[in-house]
Amino acid sequence: MHAAEVDQALALPPDEALDVLARLPEGQWFERKSGRVDPKDLAIPLVALANAEGGCVVVGLYDGTVDGVPPARVNALRQAAQDFTRPVVRARVEEIRLSDDRCVLLLRVDPGEAVHETAKGDVYLRIGDESRRLGFAQRQELEYDRGSAPFDGTRARVGVDELDPIEVGAYQQAIGSSSPDAMLRARGLLTRDREPTVAAYLLFARSPQMLFPNAHVRVLRYTDVDRGTGARLSLDDDADIRCEGSIPQQIDRAAHEIERLLYRRRALSASGRFEASGIVPRDAWLEGLVNAVLHRSYSMVGDHVRVEIFPDRVEISSPGRFPGIVNPDRPLDISRYARNPRIARVCSDLGIAQELGEGIRRMFDEMRSRGLTDPVYTQTQSGVRLVLSSLDMLPEEIADQLSPGARQVLDVLRSSGRPLGTGQVEEAARIARPTAIRHLQKLQELGVVVWEGQSPKDPRAVWRIS
Template sequence: MVMTQSEFSERFPAESDLVEFKQGVPPEKVAEAVTAFSNTDGGVVLLGVDNGGRAVGITTDGEQQAKTHRAVAQVHNPGRYELHELLVGERGVLVLAVNRRREGFAQMRDGRILVRRGAMNTALIGDELMRFVTARSLTRYESTPTKAALTMADPELLERLRSTYGWSADGIEDRLVETGFVERTSDGPMLTVAGVLYLLPRPADILGKAYVEIFRYRDETEVYDRRFDIDGPVNDQVERTTQALMDDLGSDVVVIGLHRHELPRIPEPVLREAVANAVAHRTYENARQPVRVELRPDRVVITSPGGLPEPITLENIRQQNAARNIDVIKALRRFRLAEDAGLGVDVMQDTMEAALLEPPEFDADGAHVGVVLRLGSTVTPQERAWIAEVERRGEIKAHDKLLLLHAARGELLTNTSVRELLGVDSTHARAALQRLRNLGYLQQSGERGGASYTLAKELGPPAGLQLAGDELEALVLTLASKGRVTNEQVRGRTGLERNQVLGLLSRLVESGRLEKHGERRGTYYTLADGRLGV
């Protein structure tokens, strides 16, 4: 968004109940403003604006935004927030928009509870603090006692929980109370919602649809060919659902030389974390909806009831973390079925990137949270297996894999092309190229600004990619000199995938060396002079 200084001054004339100016990004002051806005009616912190309301400018790059996210992370339970870039004249401003927290309250790390009064962030004390906390205190639903008495707990499940937590055999009831699985009531010790989820063989008997429902579809219609439920304690749900998905999805098997590579279509840690997040962070107050898993021909979709817990948004889902059911997720971590706090999304994204697969796609509304895991990618199984072979020679970084793949496809790598591929600056691009050169994976031609890099011949790209780009083009032109050429014919001769052949043919058409005829399945190509192959 772009504004003039006069438009900015008219819109934000001074600090107020809803507006605060900050010339830089002082972490403590930003955290105070976020806490106060979260506990009152929300507001915006304008970063890069002096006390008089004049935009003096601030860098708005990724590092500055990460610094702002870290400042917000100092707040315990902030409201949802968004970070936007604003250009005032020629000066950059970061807009930190904070929503009012609807459940509970925000708090500074040192324990202060702040509210916004005019242009001040004011700490509550005494009776005022007591009234505020009493009005805002929220009992988590997972801590609610149910009608299931502790005596209903399955002995084997109770022993498994005791062993997982490392408790002694004495004082089990006290430990269950301390960890939120039991609450003592006038009717005796009763299992809480969290307790039911771990200590009853069928939690759904008490909590409604507290299970996972799996549907498999063979096409994009709503007609499924298989449907089944996975119930039991939530740790069993995570393990059995993950295994069921792994069994159904299977792996791509590729043999290169003497090595057989089994490449899971989706890595197991990604599926396990996605399922764990769904069962741990769903709302159990909604007893009419289970966690739903859809197996589609090209994707896996996992949807859980309940929106994102505050302060999580789709935009900050990697930077922030919060748990709707704290006791439930803590136990899953004890069972080693979920990542540590704040690492789940990171693990999913990083693992998919390392496997050269598409990143997870998150979606959310007020009633549901979903994640889509794509099957397949622009990288073929043969290429993934080849990269695995390269990794046997020594550790390489995630973005090294992308550069090696483009080099294996015959592309000439330069500082400019690497900057575009990786989204980095010139210094990082040069370092990546030189590191791969020094490892013996790339060979360099030219110097300084004219340097270019190709795959080292000793590395040996996968079958179908041994030819450099100009050699592949020459092969296609030779085929065209003998008659019509189709995508299928080129795939058969080169071992390339359909999209790779389409790119190759398109380049030859754009350069005027081939002519394209027909549409869709009837498409074929001839030499551009039209004398042959027609």
């Protein structure tokens, strides 16, 4: 579900709003609780949402019906955050009165500026439609990543008049808010002093590059599988494009340029005819682009999102390493964590992004459906790189014979886009030389890689994918 669906429901008359909310599926930003819920139990989704991207908890809906909150329980539930969360979760409470003395409570939770826990000391994180309790190691990593408030919630040091009223109005209409100010406050896009946050400025300013010159996407196309340097630089003429503007505008413009510049090849289509199609499926590179823009580190100056198009692959790089709770070697196991929770939620409202884990799974499915190798994530000292290769996937009978170490070596060769020497493989994979040689020989035995050299001691010998 999109986060905007809750706000759209609340814009309806009370009876209709409750009927819609009772039927909406629970998800990343929305949960229902019965009016009989214990305040201690209500603290769990409050903590989970605050540790993720915020959201709404509706109390008084159960099993598709409205059971309401009795008058005697209203105050205890309103004070659940104050009494049972540490540090106190910031939650604004609204009431929808029913025909009798009961009411339905709506608790709007803001993204936290630190790691929140329940009164028992348990830490929860919202992942999809679950409030998942974190183990000791996961909690440590979350505390490390939340050492300071998310940058997109800090003050942008500009006035509200710097925001484009047309863009703000379009978003207000999209989520069904009563006024621009109410909409901005509902999504945490204004500070308590009514100043725009960094998220508001990046999403709605006419030219966010005035304050954040590196907040743009750069699309480049190369004529060779290797970038080259100096006189051998393979960058295509007129194929170095900067896509600026607000975040939604950047994504739209970058997607248009990637579609235009992407290398194509003729392949048998679903219609039974040979047709030209991109070397990488559109849904795969588009998901990679959206994730790079939404989850990059905007506090890091001096770098930007880059999409590099080669004859055999697409590489997408973004500033900011993965948070500690994410293992880049197992991307399908990535739990939801947004570095920029306000930006991610607004882009979900606009239909630009879905849930993080879902998007990565879709990317893998798209590549596999075309018979292409899986996406490869690598982490540098200051950023993340995604490689979407046009190489064919390994046959299952070969893949089953590869150890995790051999797969890692193969990923290194695939992501490099060029042949590598044994020392280069050793360094890139961060393994000992004998280990690298053992894995390379296994890959050679299976016909996956080929060794090219004049003699066993040739210093210029390289390994390339078969």
